[in-house]
Amino acid sequence: MSGHGEPIPMTATRSGPLRGTAEVPGDKSISHRALILGAMAVGETKVTGLLEGQDVLDTAKAMRAFGAEVTRHGAGRWSVHGVGVGGFAEPEDVIDCGNSGTGVRLIMGTMATSPITATFTGDASLRKRPMGRVTDPLTLFGAHAFGRQGGRLPMTVVGAADPVPVRYVVPVPSAQVKSAVLLAGLNAPGQTVVIEKEPTRDHSERMLRGFGADLMVEKTAEGRVITLTGQPELRPQTVAVPRDPSSAAFPVCAALIVEDSDILVPGVSQNPTRNGLYTTLVEMGADIEFLNLREEGGEPVADLRVRASALKGIKVPEARAASMIDEYPILAAVASFAEGRTVMRGVKELRVKESDRIDAMARGLEACGVRVEEQEDVLIVHGMGPGGVPGGATVRTHLDHRIAMSFLILGLAAKRPVSVDDGSPIATSFPAFESLMTGLGAPIARAKR
Ligand code: S3P
Numbered sequence: 001m002s003g004h005g006e007p008i009p010m011t012a013t014r015s016g017p018l019r020g021t022a023e024v025p026g027d028k029s030i031s032h033r034a035l036i037l038g039a040m041a042v043g044e045t046k047v048t049g050l051l052e053g054q055d056v057l058d059t060a061k062a063m064r065a066f067g068a069e070v071t072r073h074g075a076g077r078w079s080v081h082g083v084g085v086g087g088f089a090e091p092e093d094v095i096d097c098g099n100s101g102t103g104v105r106l107i108m109g110t111m112a113t114s115p116i117t118a119t120f121t122g123d124a125s126l127r128k129r130p131m132g133r134v135t136d137p138l139t140l141f142g143a144h145a146f147g148r149q150g151g152r153l154p155m156t157v158v159g160a161a162d163p164v165p166v167r168y169v170v171p172v173p174s175a176q177v178k179s180a181v182l183l184a185g186l187n188a189p190g191q192t193v194v195i196e197k198e199p200t201r202d203h204s205e206r207m208l209r210g211f212g213a214d215l216m217v218e219k220t221a222e223g224r225v226i227t228l229t230g231q232p233e234l235r236p237q238t239v240a241v242p243r244d245p246s247s248a249a250f251p252v253c254a255a256l257i258v259e260d261s262d263i264l265v266p267g268v269s270q271n272p273t274r275n276g277l278y279t280t281l282v283e284m285g286a287d288i289e290f291l292n293l294r295e296e297g298g299e300p301v302a303d304l305r306v307r308a309s310a311l312k313g314i315k316v317p318e319a320r321a322a323s324m325i326d327e328y329p330i331l332a333a334v335a336s337f338a339e340g341r342t343v344m345r346g347v348k349e350l351r352v353k354e355s356d357r358i359d360a361m362a363r364g365l366e367a368c369g370v371r372v373e374e375q376e377d378v379l380i381v382h383g384m385g386p387g388g389v390p391g392g393a394t395v396r397t398h399l400d401h402r403i404a405m406s407f408l409i410l411g412l413a414a415k416r417p418v419s420v421d422d423g424s425p426i427a428t429s430f431p432a433f434e435s436l437m438t439g440l441g442a443p444i445a446r447a448k449r
Contacts, residue, residue: 109180
């Protein structure tokens with residue numbers, strides 16, 4: 001889906017207590033990978049709990065274009081008949097990944113070691129984002145990539161007919177780059193080695209193992225060294241996708257800042273490479289109980305009971321950034337209601353997400369009357385205490401779902417309503433956001449036309 005339809009302006013108004021159970025959708029990262037690895041396996045992979053957001057639907061469509069049979073059987077229930085490692089067919093048309101950086105980067109990696117050519121594009125947000133971080137290592141396998149200035153989409157990747165294995169130190173903390181290299185390594189002979197200095201989300205490693213790949217992870221002085229043996233036969237799997245901790249963050253944070261709230265958010269992944277926000281919130285004084293810790297779909301999960309809390313600003317350790325990289329926008333919103341400053345350092349990767357999220361948060365918070373300090377790699381929010389945020393602004397969301405949701409949550413506890421210029425991108429990751437939040441009692445509504 002390239003480009004969006006009409007913008008959907010939305011407004012959040014100061015809320016009474018939030019109550020009830022918030023069943024958030026399936027994990028986006030795991031959903032993309034379930035479809036892609038399913039397409040690389042021989043036979044039928046079954047998926048339950050798949051996120052049916054536009055990003056993942058675009059990946060499903062792409063897998064069909066490469067020759068896999070992808071079928072929806074019911075809500076979240078999908079199957080993929082894979083073509084096997086190295087079995088991708090050449091797509092007949094341009095692959096449109098819509099808003100999804102994860103989709104395009106993982107798929108580029110997957111096709112880069114097959115003798116086929118594919119052209120990729122996306123919406124206005126995705127066409128601004130850097131692809132060189134993925135195509136640089138893919139050229140080491142023998143692939144070629146031709147894009148616009150600055151390595152931007154649209155971009156054509158000519159896959160390597162005779163791929164060679166690669167040893168690659170990932171220069172930026174990015175699970176997408178790590179995963180693209182691992183997926184490319186699947187169809188290269190011998191061992192592909194990926195080294196990451198800082199650990200990032202490890203779903204690719206967990207799932208590759210689950211699908212039967214020979215993959216070894218070692219912690220060394222150089223970092224996390226991942227060794228993958230190429231050209232395995234991947235076995236189809238049954239994948240139960242756990243709920244997304246990044247989507248759960250929105251109702252959780254809403255309950256923390258809306259007075260007298262008390263909600264349950266069941267089955268949220270507590271994968272340590274993803275749960276940095278929750279650690280941070282607890283350090284800020286959040287009342288979150290982690291109940292029924294268990295394993296689901298190969299991931300640790302818990303039910304979260306969340307009550308409104310008096311929060312204090314903290315310094316978020318830089319080393320935690322990768323484990324909460326998508327959660328800084330909502331943390332910045334929550335930090336506005338804390339006492340004191342919340343300091344977020346080591347966050348420059350936020351500048352190359354669906355939007356420049358440091359800039360988008362800083363401008364939006366200022367418009368809502370919150371003082372911020374911003375540097376290339378730093379965002380500092382000066383908290384105004386419970387109920388202290390003036391609000392009363394319309395915030396630009398720059399085609400970024402997490403910016404839209406963060407400001408709608410902020411509006412639930414601000415003195416005056418907060419609007420966003422366009423809530424339509426929310427459908428990329430959390431199509432049920434509006435109904436789920438209103439079900440908890442949150443006054444979030446679309447503007448009347
Ligand atoms: C993702 C990795 C992260 C994250 C994105 C999902 C993934 O991106 O921001 O939402 O599924 O691998 P980077 O790899 O760019 O950090």
